[in-house]
Amino acid sequence: MKKVLIVDDEEAILKMYSVVLQDEFEVITAHNGNEGFETAKREKPDLIYLDIIMPQLNGLDVLGKLKDDKETTTIPVVLLTNLPKEASADKAKALGAADYFVKVETEPSKIAEITKQILG
Amino acid sequence: MRISFWEAATWSVVILMTLIVVSFFPWYTAENLLRYIFATSGVAAIFWYLKSRRLYRESQEKTLEIAQKQKEISAHQKTISLIFDNSADGILILDNDQIITDFSPGLEKITGYSKNEAIGKNAQELLKFSGDNSNSLLPDAMFISRSLHKKPYIRNTLMTKQGREIDVEASYTLISDPGKNNISGMAIIRDITYENELVRRDKEFIAITSHQLNTPLSIIQGYVSLIKEGKAGKVTETQMNYINEIVSALKKMIDLTNNLLSISRIEQNKIKLEKSDVNVAEIIKKIMDTFGSFAKKKNIDLICMQPKKDLLVYADQEKLIQALSNITSNAIKYTQKGKVELSVNREAGNIVFQIKDSGIGIAPEEIERIGEKFYRTQQAIDADHQGTGLGVFIAKTIIEKHGGTLAIRSVLNKGTTFVVSLPATNY
Numbered sequence: 131m132k133k134v135l136i137v138d139d140e141e142a143i144l145k146m147y148s149v150v151l152q153d154e155f156e157v158i159t160a161h162n163g164n165e166g167f168e169t170a171k172r173e174k175p176d177l178i179y180l181d182i183i184m185p186q187l188n189g190l191d192v193l194g195k196l197k198d199d200k201e202t203t204t205i206p207v208v209l210l211t212n213l214p215k216e217a218s219a220d221k222a223k224a225l226g227a228a229d230y231f232v233k234v235e236t237e238p239s240k241i242a243e244i245t246k247q248i249l250g
Numbered sequence: 251m252r253i254s255f256w257e258a259a260t261w262s263v264v265i266l267m268t269l270i271v272v273s274f275f276p277w278y279t280a281e282n283l284l285r286y287i288f289a290t291s292g293v294a295a296i297f298w299y300l301k302s303r304r305l306y307r308e309s310q311e312k313t314l315e316i317a318q319k320q321k322e323i324s325a326h327q328k329t330i331s332l333i334f335d336n337s338a339d340g341i342l343i344l345d346n347d348q349i350i351t352d353f354s355p356g357l358e359k360i361t362g363y364s365k366n367e368a369i370g371k372n373a374q375e376l377l378k379f380s381g382d383n384s385n386s387l388l389p390d391a392m393f394i395s396r397s398l399h400k401k402p403y404i405r406n407t408l409m410t411k412q413g414r415e416i417d418v419e420a421s422y423t424l425i426s427d428p429g430k431n432n433i434s435g436m437a438i439i440r441d442i443t444y445e446n447e448l449v450r451r452d453k454e455f456i457a458i459t460s461h462q463l464n465t466p467l468s469i470i471q472g473y474v475s476l477i478k479e480g481k482a483g484k485v486t487e488t489q490m491n492y493i494n495e496i497v498s499a500l501k502k503m504i505d506l507t508n509n510l511l512s513i514s515r516i517e518q519n520k521i522k523l524e525k526s527d528v529n530v531a532e533i534i535k536k537i538m539d540t541f542g543s544f545a546k547k548k549n550i551d552l553i554c555m556q557p558k559k560d561l562l563v564y565a566d567q568e569k570l571i572q573a574l575s576n577i578t579s580n581a582i583k584y585t586q587k588g589k590v591e592l593s594v595n596r597e598a599g600n601i602v603f604q605i606k607d608s609g610i611g612i613a614p615e616e617i618e619r620i621g622e623k624f625y626r627t628q629q630a631i632d633a634d635h636q637g638t639g640l641g642v643f644i645a646k647t648i649i650e651k652h653g654g655t656l657a658i659r660s661v662l663n664k665g666t667t668f669v670v671s672l673p674a675t676n677y
Contacts, residue, residue, distance in 0.1 A: 140465060140469065142469045142473075143465075143468070143469060143472070146469065146472040146473060146476065147472075149476055149481055150476070150481070183461075212461055212464040212465055212468060213461065214511055214515070216515060216520065216521070216522055217515075217520075233464070233465075233468035233472075234464045234467055234468040234471065234504055234507075234508075236468075237471065237472060237475040238472050238475060238476055239475065239479060
């Protein structure tokens, strides 16, 4: 079973996306930027969903660290945030993000579709 | 030289008398000559007396008038000096070498320098104005030729005596002394630090609130969709009806926060367009798909004239759809019966979208205010209390960012047509 890591400081968000993924994927979660980076290094997930505004280390910094690290650089990272695309999508793409979605426009079922598409 | 009426009259009478005397009494006898001299000098004396009396009276009137004028001038001067002394805005007066010749109490308060410290100093040395490169700076700006400088009004930053940076706004004018070569400059300077701070806080508030609102909204929306999909067990028909009510209210809230976010981005000048050649027919189809059910629910015909399949517009697809959606949504919202028609044509180098409704219309005096932020017409408020007055403002901003125009034609109680005109291609 492929492993998906979701990093978000809102427990309700973690639970919500886990519900639609857990049948087909192994879902692991982290509650802030640092924890997210450490979990990614330790667990080597196949896909990471990353929020941007989080305590300790923000999502874009986590993305930068993941892409700089040999062990995690190949893992596709999808930004899942409520910052509008205009605000950070360009920056995220430049840092190597696979995609960028705004939470309020992305229902959980859509996340399930995206995950299937990326992980095949 | 002008001859006054009285002088002309005097000399006419003298000449007339001479003619009379000469015609009755031949002038060459000594006696007649004397008579003639007496008669004419008598008449002349009377007239001169009358004239000087009139002149005396006139000069007295003039003296009174001058005294009155002087009184008025001194009252006027008093008013000016009261304004100068009491205005909260600072008033700065410079001679043409930019030496400070007057410095109002308001300016003392703004800059921290006293009048005594300021008078006689070079303005540039005492008052440190700065600004971004596009701004001209005081005090130089005051003396730049008017023709070059259309608006005698600028914003600068000023370092106070205490070393604090404040934002100032200044309007200024040149004062020329007629007859002399002296030109002095006057600037009225206002401290706008607090106003700027309020504007900044306002923008920040909108940005933070809309982002903070989006987090709980996305959670509500996510869980509602999970329930709807049966992830929490089978949903009965009644439950589904209730859920749909939640979803539709939720959509309104999401639209509102998105509008607020758009506004905050517009105000911070952060709107970026990602333009490409966009198929017009596809845009129209998206709008029809989005609003079909809304129109149906209101029993309004949403009609669209199919555009040519290869019609392209050079635009940011997402934003153009947002602009046209805001207009179409209003058209349906403010139409109680009848239809809303969408059409699009190429006219010269422009792609022209028209959204025509048979709705409540806009009063002629209100048309030009449509598109102001938060502005709503009375008819619109009566028809729907919940609007925000943001939709057209956002649409207009997006259209203008594209180099296009938004025109409105309307007849009250008959309907409105919004005409969106955009450059067709990027050349």
